[in-house]
Amino acid sequence: MERARQAGEILNARDLGVVACTRCAQVWPIGTRACNRCGHRVYHRDVKSLQRVWALWLVGLMCYIPANLYPMLRTRTLLTVQESTIVGGAIELIEYGSVGVALIILIASVAIPLAKFMAIAFLAISVTRPSTVSKNQRQLLYEVVEYIGRWSMIDIFVVAILSSLVQLNVLVAISPGPASLFFALSVIFTMLSAQAFDSRMIWDAQRWRKGKKDHE
Amino acid sequence: MSASAANPREDLIVCPKCDAAYALVRPAPGERAVCHRCHTVLITPRRKAGVQIIALSFAILVLITAAAIFPFLSVSVGGARNTVSVLDAALAFSDGPLIVLSLTTAALIIFIPLTRVLLSLYVLIPIVLDKPPARHAAQAFRLAEALRPWSMAEIFAIGCAVALVKISDLAEVGFGPAFWLFAGLVVLVVVQDNFLCRWSVWNALGKPAKS
Ligand SMILES: [Zn+2]
Ligand SMILES: [Zn+2]
Numbered sequence: 001m002e003r004a005r006q007a008g009e010i011l012n013a014r015d016l017g018v019v020a021c022t023r024c025a026q027v028w029p030i031g032t033r034a035c036n037r038c039g040h041r042v043y044h045r046d047v048k049s050l051q052r053v054w055a056l057w058l059v060g061l062m063c064y065i066p067a068n069l070y071p072m073l074r075t076r077t078l079l080t081v082q083e084s085t086i087v088g089g090a091i092e093l094i095e096y097g098s099v100g101v102a103l104i105i106l107i108a109s110v111a112i113p114l115a116k117f118m119a120i121a122f123l124a125i126s127v128t129r130p131s132t133v134s135k136n137q138r139q140l141l142y143e144v145v146e147y148i149g150r151w152s153m154i155d156i157f158v159v160a161i162l163s164s165l166v167q168l169n170v171l172v173a174i175s176p177g178p179a180s181l182f183f184a185l186s187v188i189f190t191m192l193s194a195q196a197f198d199s200r201m202i203w204d205a206q207r208w209r210k211g212k213k214d215h216e
Numbered sequence: 217m218s219a220s221a222a223n224p225r226e227d228l229i230v231c232p233k234c235d236a237a238y239a240l241v242r243p244a245p246g247e248r249a250v251c252h253r254c255h256t257v258l259i260t261p262r263r264k265a266g267v268q269i270i271a272l273s274f275a276i277l278v279l280i281t282a283a284a285i286f287p288f289l290s291v292s293v294g295g296a297r298n299t300v301s302v303l304d305a306a307l308a309f310s311d312g313p314l315i316v317l318s319l320t321t322a323a324l325i326i327f328i329p330l331t332r333v334l335l336s337l338y339v340l341i342p343i344v345l346d347k348p349p350a351r352h353a354a355q356a357f358r359l360a361e362a363l364r365p366w367s368m369a370e371i372f373a374i375g376c377a378v379a380l381v382k383i384s385d386l387a388e389v390g391f392g393p394a395f396w397l398f399a400g401l402v403v404l405v406v407v408q409d410n411f412l413c414r415w416s417v418w419n420a421l422g423k424p425a426k427s
Contacts, residue, residue, distance in 0.1 A: 020230035157375030164308035
């Protein structure tokens, strides 16, 4: 645990004139183009990464809107065809009394995606201007976003299981609605957006501001 | 290529998350090196980890194949009955443009976990046997690591639980053998991921081939 300690202040790799491969963590002198160990491109800081973050973020957000407007599930029984959206389905569940499952669905498909959009936007903004939130907290936020992002796919899997399982001839059949595609795209693009964010920039921000002098 | 001007700095280790640089001191097996700034685990060597991971990988390989093929869940209402496999569930989105979603789902829950296991076997077996790394082993391991967030077997398992609760009052649900295989699979995938010390693997891959 105490093995990697260095006396005094912790230095950034860039202060030592080295750069680490983001894929395999091999350390190279600054100016190295490609990692000789794994072949990945080595870059000091990816200046374009914020643009990529925002572009993917926007696509994710645009997919999230139809995901909530179109039906997620289409339930056909003998007499009726019923379509339900994400929120509509959860409300139905509450009416049937399964509050727990409804909560899981609301958290996984509404609260987490919205929180994720806000968190990524906040992180991307916070590295370009002074932030009151400490670096450690922002790093933690980033890790939470990265970890939790995948779990939003749960709703897609539920739809997949339900619509393959509940195919009982004339009695009842469940099929996926168009919202499932948009929702999956939204999850995938927000995951890509979070991956595009170079978390090392959180730790650069201080220096960046000092270097910028009295601009404001 | 190997004769290029830049030599790697073997004496340093840099935290991939926050860019903090430390003088490299290898922890003893069982110990861990942790970034002091953001608490990312940098090195966690374990004795015999390689052999254990290979054993786990073979188990996962068998389980994935079996879980994908055998009946997974069955449902019955009155006289009507339906049994599905994991593949059937993945391919449920067969309606027009939703076919894309079918392929994605199948990839996320079966083919990406499968690919990762095969890649890690390819990379780890020569290392454990003390042989020179396999051809393109570094690229293979890089791909395995890049695929890590997209391997979603454990999320699918929780999805099953939610789906079962959703239809439990609508119909009678039965578990097939694949359901239990899949449950075991999820545990193994998580254990395998946490066993692997990525730094040690990269370190072994960076060594020039022995004669
Ligand atoms: Zn590398
Ligand atoms: Zn760190």
